[in-house]
Amino acid sequence: MAEKLRPLIAGNWKMNGLTPSLMELGVMIAGAGIASADLLVCPPATLIAAASAAARASGTRVAIGGQDCHASPSGAHTGDVSAEMLKDAGASAVIVGHSERRADHGETDAVVQAKAQAVWRAGLIAIVCVGETQAERDGGKARDVVGRQLAGSLPSGASAANLVVAYEPVWAIGTGRTPTNPEIEEIHGFIRAQLVKTLKDQGARVRILYGGSVKPSNAAEILKLPDVNGALVGGASLKASDFLAIAAACS
Numbered sequence: 001m002a003e004k005l006r007p008l009i010a011g012n013w014k015m016n017g018l019t020p021s022l023m024e025l026g027v028m029i030a031g032a033g034i035a036s037a038d039l040l041v042c043p044p045a046t047l048i049a050a051a052s053a054a055a056r057a058s059g060t061r062v063a064i065g066g067q068d069c070h071a072s073p074s075g076a077h078t079g080d081v082s083a084e085m086l087k088d089a090g091a092s093a094v095i096v097g098h099s100e101r102r103a104d105h106g107e108t109d110a111v112v113q114a115k116a117q118a119v120w121r122a123g124l125i126a127i128v129c130v131g132e133t134q135a136e137r138d139g140g141k142a143r144d145v146v147g148r149q150l151a152g153s154l155p156s157g158a159s160a161a162n163l164v165v166a167y168e169p170v171w172a173i174g175t176g177r178t179p180t181n182p183e184i185e186e187i188h189g190f191i192r193a194q195l196v197k198t199l200k201d202q203g204a205r206v207r208i209l210y211g212g213s214v215k216p217s218n219a220a221e222i223l224k225l226p227d228v229n230g231a232l233v234g235g236a237s238l239k240a241s242d243f244l245a246i247a248a249a250c251s
């Protein structure tokens with residue numbers, strides 16, 4: 001029987017958001033009190049400091065996170081941002097291994113593992129993303145791919161306090177398509193089993209988020225599936241009303 005964990009609804013703004021978007025964040029912050037979930041918003045790096053300041057000033061439960069980091073704490077890496085810098089700007093969590101990073105920047109499991117380690121070095125929570133492509137799913141390889149990504153991307157030392165896993169089938173991201181509920185349940189159960197195998201009791205308590213075209217209209221049915229402990233939301237996290245509606249679907 002899957003354990004009931006406090007859900008986490010995380011918004012990934014991706015490369016979207018200018019200073020006026022902080023108004024939208026303000027609406028999310030104002031509405032966060034009604035949600036029975038932890039809320040996290042990951043704006044672009046340029047907005048993290050201002051977003052954190054706004055969240056802190058309101059005393060809200062909305063946490064602010066980064067979308068990626070470099071594995072090193074500092075150094076000659078032009079244009080990169082370290083986990084320590086994200087923490088300094090007010091982030092409490094960092095997404096690593098998003099499929100867009102894996103695809104656009106050639107990030108391997110080893111790179112993602114080093115980044116997750118860096119997130120922990122800075123004292124932040126790592127949200128490690130895994131998920132298969134359409135071709136891999138069609139070839140019956142979804143479990144193999146996700147199992148391999150988990151084994152290769154998670155550093156040792158993971159716990160329910162420092163790790164969140166996000167299952168995001170690549171073919172469902174930004175497409176409006178989602179797996180069927182039995183498909184989500186099946187792969188989340190598989191991820192849970194892998195986590196328990198390697199992390200024992202802690203593995204039973206690591207939150208596993210579903211990501212890929214989550215919206216207000218499908219959130220409730222996805223969020224009630226066993227071993228779905230929240231959602232990683234892209235497009236629908238840009239609008240406060242949609243993001244809050246998804247958060248309100250947690251009960």
Ligand code: PGA
Nearest residue numbers: 173174212213233234235
């Ligand atoms: P989407 O993106 O909700 O727009 O499909 C999800 C993600 O990439 O985290």
